[in-house]
Amino acid sequence: MSLPLASSTLLARIAVEEPVTSHPVAPPLFQTSTFWAETPGCFAAMATQARHPAFYTRYGNPTTRAFEDAVAALEGGEAALATASGMAAIMVAILDVVGRGDHVVAQEVLYGGTVGWLRNLAPYLGIDVTFVDQRDPDAFRSAIRSTTRLLVLETPSNPMMRLTDLRAVTAIARARGVVTLVDNTIASPINQQPLSLGADLVVHSATKYIGGHSDLSAGILVGSAERIKSASDKACLFGATLDPFAAWLALRGLRTLPLRVERHNATAITVARYLSVHPAVAAVHYPGLAQHPEHALARDQMSGFGGVLSFEVGGGLAGGEAVVAGLCHAHRSASFGSFSTLVVHPAAMWAGMMTSEQLAASGLPAGLVRLGVGLEEPSDIIADLQGALNGMPACR
Template sequence: MKKQFETNAIRTQLKRTENLEHSVPMYLTSSFVFEDAEDMRASFAEEKDRNVYSRYSNPNSSEFIEKVCQMEGAEAGFAFASGMAAVFSTFAALLDSGDHILSARNIFGSTHSLFNNIFPKWNISHTYFKIDELDTVENRIQANTKIIFAESPTNPGVDVVDLEVLGAIAKKHNLIYIVDNCFASPYLQQPLKFGADLVIHSGTKLMDGQGRVLAGMTVGNAVLIDKIYRFSRISGPSLSPFNAWVLSKSLETLAIRVDRHCENALKLAEFLEGHEKVNWVRYPFLQSHPKYDIAKKQMKAGGCVVAFEIKGGIEAGQKFFDSIKMLSLSANLGDSRSIVTHPASTTHSKLTVEERAETGVTDGMVRVSVGLEHIDDIIGDIRQALG
């Protein structure tokens, strides 16, 4: 009988050892031993499906990967030491010199830096498209375009991309379609259902959920994942066994945590929408969101991030952040603790003023990762900080 999301997250475990442990143990070993010379030869020749070296695979990372694959409906996956290790390794494994990336403009600042500062060294180019103008995407496809890439919801503006439309374009032109699903998590959205070939996550965010470890994940088409795996076992960005163990345990509570995140975030968004000192509020499941219908089509709920702009410019923004008492001033998100971030001076500070404007990052924008505290306390801190 097919089990539900929450059940699989809890009951997908490694086979018990002779100790019959209820909770999966940590396998803090760098390498594994072999029965004899032939066993060792066959294992390195990949004639056997077994653990050889923890840079390649480890029981803890294998369990974590299996869980995420089940959640996303993916054939295979590979776990990385951070979200950006997943982004970099995925693209580097699939691209050759002379290839071209077609990407949404609204992407994480470090991904933008990767496209603009690192890949050009290898003669890999990119073109951006606006997510509000998907009808122009096909016109931007070049003869050497290999990958189409997008995030949804976007960081930090919490905009929404119609994943199905991009999926149809990618399929029509035989492009590899990659989606960064970090803001939604597999619980709220499964991009493979909308045509994606690969899905990338920063496990550091909602997957961990408590700000403890760094991790990344790419899942999807088995043929593509095999290329990513072979690149990564050589270049070495694999996830540590300890962090994999932590994350696998974290996934057991993902659904119940994200439900509360979303409940709190919607209430905060509704409060901010009526506040006299706020210019605008952006949250996918707020009916005023311009992509509300698309968000409802492809997401279960709106996620944990709310973006808004304070009236009064930089001075008002600085006063707001200096007045925060309970919420954390940090650049992370998806934590049990609510976090406020100023994207223009932190996560997107490496972008020029013009580049920030293109992605909707204004000087007065505030990104709130809404945590699991009581909503009255979250709203109370933001209310007093707004003055």
């Protein structure tokens, strides 16, 4: 006869029995840090299987795996690795391919955190980096050396919305045995699939469009099963893998991604067309506009042009600041890909990080405003912009 269990022991053994016939429509959240095995043999099998989805959450978790498999399918990749942030995915991808003594070629305009990593951390780790103009495939060709292992690309790039010719640049890299990593965050997997254009690895800040609700931080790396297995081994050692709750939120966001992106695309082109004829706007940067210098390339490699655009107003820093200050509905916030329209004044943001000489050398116009259009009614977004541009904010 077994003795009654103490309350502490009872609580330690609480489990939800899964009915054999249960088929939840929404994938359940496995909010557990670890999994147990029926027998020592099963435990040994769990512990030794590569990327086991239910052994120890840092190595694998069924909720996280469902999120990884969904993004891999969207990007047309064999496998994916979810990470704690977009920057974690970028770091894991770089350090899986390059080490001390290796060389990286990166485009000059990349997300600021990626530039910071390549400029500040890479030299510390003995990795040499050359930056080139993303618009010129020959610049990549000329920069490749015998020690070059990786090209780091981002298209469209933030905040000037310049494009990289993915077919041309990845073909150059492939011919020289160099791996290509593409940050596809701004386009989203709905508008662009870099693997189908020749890239080896694709990375996303899932904090943006994939999550879509401004409520999580996550990253994801997609590629061949072999590359992802190797990157995943590193990510486990770095402790950079994703928490299951964030994976569950990301999976929930992902289900509406095609619908949201369709709306972001439609709103952004409407807003870009409105801005392009406004007398206070000197230039609009959006690859969907016919006057964008790489519009033909955008039509070739993207199926939609995304929800991020930037525009220039006169009056330098003060001019940009006045427009951003005059917006009543858009949130002044350093992100995009949200249900809400998010706006930043990049020169003001960068001014705190750079000298005025560095800022001038960066080529960033002082009056540039970046807009990540949200899911609001397009006419409301335009009315908000109109009030700010005409100096008559809609809320005053």
